[in-house]
Amino acid sequence: xxxxLISKKDLLDETGISYGQLYRWKRKQLIPEEWFIRxxxxxxxxxxxxRERILGRVQHILQKKDDLSLDELAxxxxxxxxxxxxxxxxxxxRERNIVSNSSLxxxxxxxxxxxxxxxxxxxxxxxVDLLLSKGELNLEEADRLYLTxxxxxxxxxxxxxxxxxxxxxGVSFYLMALSGAELAFDEGVRVVSRLSLAxxxxxxxxxxx
Amino acid sequence: xxxxxVTRNDxxxxxxxSSVGGYFKDVKVTGECKFTGDVDCLKFSQTxxxxxxxNLRLQxxxxxxxxxVKGRIDGASLRGQGQLTAGGGLRIDDIKLTGxxxxxxxxEAEELQLTGIIEVSGLxxxxxxxxxxxxxxxxxxxxxxxxxxKRSRTGALLRPGQGxxxxxQARLIEGDQIELQSTQAQTVRGGRVIIGTGCEIDTVEYxxxxxIHKSATVRNPVKLLR
Numbered sequence: 533x534x535x536x537l538i539s540k541k542d543l544l545d546e547t548g549i550s551y552g553q554l555y556r557w558k559r560k561q562l563i564p565e566e567w568f569i570r571x572x573x574x575x576x577x578x579x580x581x582x583r584e585r586i587l588g589r590v591q592h593i594l595q596k597k598d599d600l601s602l603d604e605l606a607x608x609x610x611x612x613x614x615x616x617x618x619x620x621x622x623x624x625x626r627e628r629n630i631v632s633n634s635s636l637x638x639x640x641x642x643x644x645x646x647x648x649x650x651x652x653x654x655x656x657x658x659x660v661d662l663l664l665s666k667g668e669l670n671l672e673e674a675d676r677l678y679l680t681x682x683x684x685x686x687x688x689x690x691x692x693x694x695x696x697x698x699x700x701x702g703v704s705f706y707l708m709a710l711s712g713a714e715l716a717f718d719e720g721v722r723v724v725s726r727l728s729l730a731x732x733x734x735x736x737x738x739x740x741x
Numbered sequence: 742x743x744x745x746x747v748t749r750n751d752x753x754x755x756x757x758x759s760s761v762g763g764y765f766k767d768v769k770v771t772g773e774c775k776f777t778g779d780v781d782c783l784k785f786s787q788t789x790x791x792x793x794x795x796n797l798r799l800q801x802x803x804x805x806x807x808x809x810v811k812g813r814i815d816g817a818s819l820r821g822q823g824q825l826t827a828g829g830g831l832r833i834d835d836i837k838l839t840g841x842x843x844x845x846x847x848x849e850a851e852e853l854q855l856t857g858i859i860e861v862s863g864l865x866x867x868x869x870x871x872x873x874x875x876x877x878x879x880x881x882x883x884x885x886x887x888x889x890x891k892r893s894r895t896g897a898l899l900r901p902g903q904g905x906x907x908x909x910q911a912r913l914i915e916g917d918q919i920e921l922q923s924t925q926a927q928t929v930r931g932g933r934v935i936i937g938t939g940c941e942i943d944t945v946e947y948x949x950x951x952x953i954h955k956s957a958t959v960r961n962p963v964k965l966l967r
């Protein structure tokens with residue numbers, strides 16, 4: 533799954549921000565270093581960004597920057613997971629449509645509408661739900677993902693991880709690695725999905741707020 | 742950015758000495774000093790020569806002389822005359838310096854005013870950048886809101902005939918307002934761009950205005966449409 537990229541010039545055109553703003557946000561670490569992707573083009577080296585993520589981030593900053601200082605915003609964006617003190621019940625998740633009904637029924641144990649979930653637990657549900665709704669998993673695979681996340685995310689101890697969902701010859705499996713790792717697969721392998729904790733957290737935070 | 746949970750004491754050094762580093766309130770060095778580890782302090786003033794084998798983190802820094810840091814430098818302000826070397830990046834909000842800044846990695850500042858020379862292996866990123874060139878300077882890329890790179894007048898008076906050596910070289914310069922002199926660059930991109938004397942630029946992409954001095958060369962000026 534190659535992520536679509538956007539060049540710096542197009543980003544500025546589409547969002548109407550200036551070089552000054554972009555470089556200021558980079559200095560304030562509002563835009564992560566990994567998003568600046570250098571590529572050679574026929575005009576020399578150019579900088580590209582992951583399209584969806586950068587557009588989302590720019591909108592987010594533009595919306596919030598009147599209420600918060602850039603430093604406060606940077607703090608918000610880079611808060612480690614343990615600081616998310618969000619606890620919601622299964623019923624609330626359903627009500628606010630954060631996780632779809634069918635996922636909740638499968639994973640949320642229907643007898644426990646009032647059960648409280650921590651941010652980490654919500655994130656696991658949200659991740660599974662996201663992939664299911666994209667139609668990239670079948671239900672059995674979703675079960676397995678939910679288990680994998682539950683078992684392995686604590687082991688990363690708040691460090692940023694990435695999840696790879698790959699398929700070969702009809703067999704699928706999950707792989708979790710520290711963020712930024714370059715993984716290489718053999719030829720017949722298809723990477724169906726690649727998700728990072730940082731992106732998932734951000735998407736979920738937007739839903740929650 | 743500064744730890745509050747540690748007790749901080751002053752450190753004063755006269756003459757030649759060394760220290761393992763650590764957390765300090767004020768560090769004052771007159772003479773030579775070598776720190777073999779990280780230094781974290783509120784105020785750092787020096788006259789003479791300093792070497793730090795680790796990282797340097799501080800609020801205010803005043804230098805007269807040389808300061809060489811193997812790791813990265815983080816701070817709020819820098820004033821003085823002298824040469825500052827950072828081996829692992831530099832980020833100081835407010836810089837006013839006469840002398841030299843050498844950075845391996847990126848050099849970041851909200852406001853950077855420098856008369857002298859600067860060498861940055863990565864990105865020179867400053868909200869407001871004012872450079873008075875005193876010798877050969879370079880950076881891989883320069884980015885910011887307002888960028889002004891000019892030859893230092895005093896430099897030209899003090900060292901007549903050396904004008905050729907006072908130059909700035911970069912692969913890429915990007916900013917909202919850009920004013921350049923004696924600069925060689927592959928690409929300059931900006932809103933309002935003024936290309937002054939002695940510049941050699943391959944491509945200039947501008948949105949609002951472009952002025953080119955008659956002694957400057959711009960091979961490929963491109964106006965971008967909104």
